[in-house]
Amino acid sequence: MATSPTDPAQVAAALEAHGYLPNDRIAQVVFLAERLDKPVLVEGPAGVGKTELAKTLAAVHGRPLIRLQCYEGLDEAKALYEWNYRKQLLRLQADRGREWDEVEADIFSEDFLLARPLMRAITAPSPVVLLIDEVDRVEVETEALLLEILSDFQVSVPELGTISATSRPLVILTSNNTRELSEALKRRCLFLHIGYPTVERERQILLTRVPDLPETLADGVARLVRSIRSFPLRKPPSVSESIDWASALLALGVDEVDAAVAVDTLHVLLKYQADIDTVAKDLADVDGQ
Ligand SMILES: Nc1ncnc2c1ncn2[C@@H]1O[C@H](COP(=O)(O)OP(=O)(O)OP(=O)(O)O)[C@@H](O)[C@H]1O
Ligand SMILES: [Mg+2]
Incomplete structure (x- = not known):
């Protein structure tokens, strides 16, 4: 997409062409971010496509992706x-x-x-996509540093003076919500919550991401994963785990997921034995009825 999109539908089509299937809200927020030149703060559970959205946007625009992976203890020297x-x-x-x-x-x-990534992003010769990944992991002080850059698009180096942006990056911040982010940071960003997809969208994501996956298997996995997410689990399955599960079933030569197959392969989908036990018990009950 060389020029700015004219509506959210155009954003959706461009993302889809690069293998990312957005819902209407995702397409709308991305559209607005580009129109209003604002960063997007993407929040939601693990594995729902937050990081992938930034990567796909870079691909859509043919721009380099510069990623700042946040962690506790990240400081100016590593960020700036x-x-x-x-x-x-x-x-x-x-x-x-x-x-x-x-x-x-x-x-x-x-x-x-x-x-470092933030400086590289604003001094790049042409605009980049800047991904500030898992921003909830940094301390509040570091968050303030990010803020300054996101609002002024400049960096002051005491020995050199102010270095201004040569280009304005498209900025995507992601958060797993492990702590509350500052009001100041939120105010500067457009907020986007990505939750688990609907059965239909997950089915399409599976068909896009798993080559040669039969429609019936995609449908079965999407439906079952959806119902498994409603269980009181320690870690509900994410989209990436559902992709892994579909790939595993395909590799095992399964063409339909019944309760027995599901119980036998739940460890691909769930990462805690207690969760596996909870779901397996329920599936066995259904099967036995
Ligand atoms: N809407 C989507 N369209 C296509 N693929 C998707 C979509 N959502 C998720 N995926 C797939 O799920 C995988 C996991 O997504 P991603 O790594 O972006 O998750 P995340 O939200 O950043 O998770 P975490 O919080 O653990 O970092 C991606 O590699 C992608 O294959
Ligand atoms: Mg991520």
Whole structure:
């Protein structure tokens, strides 16, 4: 998609052409983000296509994807920039005898700066997609740093002054909601909740993601996964697990999921023995009726 989309349907078609099947809300929010030039904060359970949305948007626009993976302890040096001390040291050794003022101006120039994802995203020669993944994992102070960049699109380096954006990235932030994000961050973003897909959309996702999957198997898996999600489970199955399950059943030569097949392969779908036991018991009961 070379130009800006004219409506959400165009966004949906472009995403679908790249293998991502959005619901109406996803298409609408992405459309608005591009129109209003705002970051999107995507929130929702694990494995529902949050990260994949950013990756697919990069593919749709033919833009590079720059990813900042957040974790506890992520700091400015890893998110923004740091000085290349090794290179500075080498230059200092080579420059013995020169005036300090001269050397200082030299080693604190852009040549000695190591740009990290946020800096790379705003100084890229053409616009990129910036994915700030799992933002709920960083401390509140680091969140403030992200905010500054997202609102001003500039970075100030004390030794160099202000570095302004040469291009404005399309920014996608994702969160698993492990902690409450600041109001300030939320205010700057368009909010998008991605939940589990409907049976029909999950069926289509399975058919898109699992080559050679028969329609009946896709349908059976989508329906069963949907009902399994309504159980009181420690970790309900995500879309990625449902894809794994469909692939596994296909590999095992199964063409229909009945209760016996499901019980025999539940460990592909569920990641806790207690969850497997809960679902297996229910399926066995149904089977026995
Ligand atoms: N709407 C969709 N269309 C196509 N594929 C999808 C869709 N939603 C999810 N998927 C598939 O599910 C997989 C998992 O998605 P993704 O890694 O984006 O999850 P996530 O929400 O970022 O999870 P986590 O919170 O664990 O990081 C993707 O690789 C993709 O194959
Ligand atoms: Mg993710």
